Amino acid sequence: MGKNILVTGGAGYIGSHTCKMLKHNGFVPVVLDNLIYGHESFVKWGPFVKGDISDRTVLDSLFDTYKPRSVIHFAAFAYVGESVSDPAKYYVNNVCGTISLLEAMRRHQCNDMVFSSSCATYGIPDTLPIDETHRQAPINPYGMSKLMVERILEDYDRAYGVKSISLRYFNAAGADPDGEIGEDHTPETHLIPLICYGLLGRRKRVELFGTDYDTPDGTAIRDYVHVNDLAEAHIRALEYLESEKQSEIFNLGTGEGISVGELISHPKFEELAGRNVPVVYGKRRPGDPAILVADPGKAETMLGWQASRSSASSIIATAWDWHRKRHAVGS
Numbered sequence: 001m002g003k004n005i006l007v008t009g010g011a012g013y014i015g016s017h018t019c020k021m022l023k024h025n026g027f028v029p030v031v032l033d034n035l036i037y038g039h040e041s042f043v044k045w046g047p048f049v050k051g052d053i054s055d056r057t058v059l060d061s062l063f064d065t066y067k068p069r070s071v072i073h074f075a076a077f078a079y080v081g082e083s084v085s086d087p088a089k090y091y092v093n094n095v096c097g098t099i100s101l102l103e104a105m106r107r108h109q110c111n112d113m114v115f116s117s118s119c120a121t122y123g124i125p126d127t128l129p130i131d132e133t134h135r136q137a138p139i140n141p142y143g144m145s146k147l148m149v150e151r152i153l154e155d156y157d158r159a160y161g162v163k164s165i166s167l168r169y170f171n172a173a174g175a176d177p178d179g180e181i182g183e184d185h186t187p188e189t190h191l192i193p194l195i196c197y198g199l200l201g202r203r204k205r206v207e208l209f210g211t212d213y214d215t216p217d218g219t220a221i222r223d224y225v226h227v228n229d230l231a232e233a234h235i236r237a238l239e240y241l242e243s244e245k246q247s248e249i250f251n252l253g254t255g256e257g258i259s260v261g262e263l264i265s266h267p268k269f270e271e272l273a274g275r276n277v278p279v280v281y282g283k284r285r286p287g288d289p290a291i292l293v294a295d296p297g298k299a300e301t302m303l304g305w306q307a308s309r310s311s312a313s314s315i316i317a318t319a320w321d322w323h324r325k326r327h328a329v330g331s
Contacts, residue, residue: 003028004046004066005238006110008053008101009074011038014116014172016181018072018231019045025235030066032058033075042181053097059104070112070241071105072234073098076145079189080120083142094145095152102156112241113153114234117166119223119251121147124289129223131295132168132249139287150249157247165237170223170253170294172230174315175322182322183227192224192315195264196323198277206277208260210284213291221257221291226309226318236303253294254307268316 005022009015010031015038019029023045031043034052047066051058053075062068076094077083083090098115105113120143121136138144149166156162173192175182183193197203211218233252240248270276299305309315 002067002069004030004068006030006032006062006066006068006071007074008032008071009038009076009116010072011035011040011042011048012074013183013185014169014227014230015072015074016042016044017176017227018074018234019043020176020181021228021231021235022046030062030068032062037077037185039184044180053101054093056100056104059101060107063104063108063110067108068110070114070238071101071110072114072116072238073101074116075101076116078142080140080142083140083145087141090141090145091148094142095148098149099152102152102162105162106160111162112238113162113164114237114241115149115153115164115166117150117168117249118143118146119168119170119253119292119294121150121168124287125292128291129255129293129295130251132251132298153247163241163245163247165241165247166249167230167233167237168249168251169230170225170251170292172227173224173319174226174228174309175318176228177318179321179325182326183319184326191260191263192319193323195269195277196320197327199269199273199275199320200323200327202327204278205280206264207280207282208264209282210288211261211281212284215259215290217259217261219259219261220288221259221293223253223255223257223293224263224310224312224315225253225307226315229307229309233299233303233305236305240303248302250299250303251294251296252299252305252307253296254310255294255296257291257293258312263312266312266316268313269320272317272320
């Protein structure tokens with residue numbers, strides 16, 4: 001088989017890190033990205049096609065030219081708040097766009113997909129840590145769009161033999177240790193980049209949402225997993241699909257949580273930046289669970305994957321290095 005892998009959304013945060021790891025593992029990542037949120041400068045390890053997953057002409061040309069053996073599908077809108085105010089945008093892009101992509105795969109006899117799903121499909125957890133059998137009850141259109149695609153993939157497997165692995169991420173964080181790529185969203189809503197922005201003088205303060213949760217320090221607890229650990233999981237998923245020819249679903253997390261308060265005041269930030277960032281305390285955001293922590297046991301057992309790079313210190317150090325170089329004061 002050829003070495004080309006189609007990576008939709010490969011100019012984005014997790015997609016670009018996965019492309020780098022694909023290249024280092026002997027694959028050729030072929031990136032399809034419309035650059036609404038991605039960065040062309042992040043495409044460094046294979047061909048780039050600017051286009052949209054809803055565009056049949058672009059897809060057919062890409063499949064004809066590069067004949068990818070598999071697809072890793074990242075392309076999606078991912079702002080939870082926006083999904084509530086504009087659900088149509090999310091269902092058209094995330095759901096209808098994926099159907100367009102799947103139909104192109106069928107036309108070109110490409111039958112393996114690794115899908116970027118989310119712990120947002122679970123909603124408010126009933127039990128912790130969360131394993132893959134936990135009920136799925138999304139509380140926003142973003143999470144619902146990801147769940148819809150998971151169900152569509154199940155149907156495409158039964159009806160057409162398209163095999164897929166859905167990877168339910170918890171909180172992606174950190175950056176490429178080599179400093180070539182990192183996390184750069186517009187707007188930025190993720191906590192660690194916002195802390196870095198504050199330390200670099202790009203923001204006066206970081207807002208902390210909710211201090212009255214039923215947690216030890218009153219702030220929400222999340223499971224942060226390094227983006228390179230996520231990238232590695234996609235390689236393992238591809239290998240699993242090719243060897244086992246079986247669809248599966250896996251959580252990707254560390255199995256351990258850290259509170260927002262602990263993260264903001266983590267000594268690694270003070271060690272690297274010489275100070276901690278000013279914090280302003282706000283109310284809870286509607287629908288934010290108190291605790292989201294993965295049970296990653298299934299991925300460990302079946303994929304041989306572990307979040308080996310995901311200590312808080314490692315995540316913070318790689319993120320800080322990236323943002324310090326890219327967003328230094330005065331740049």
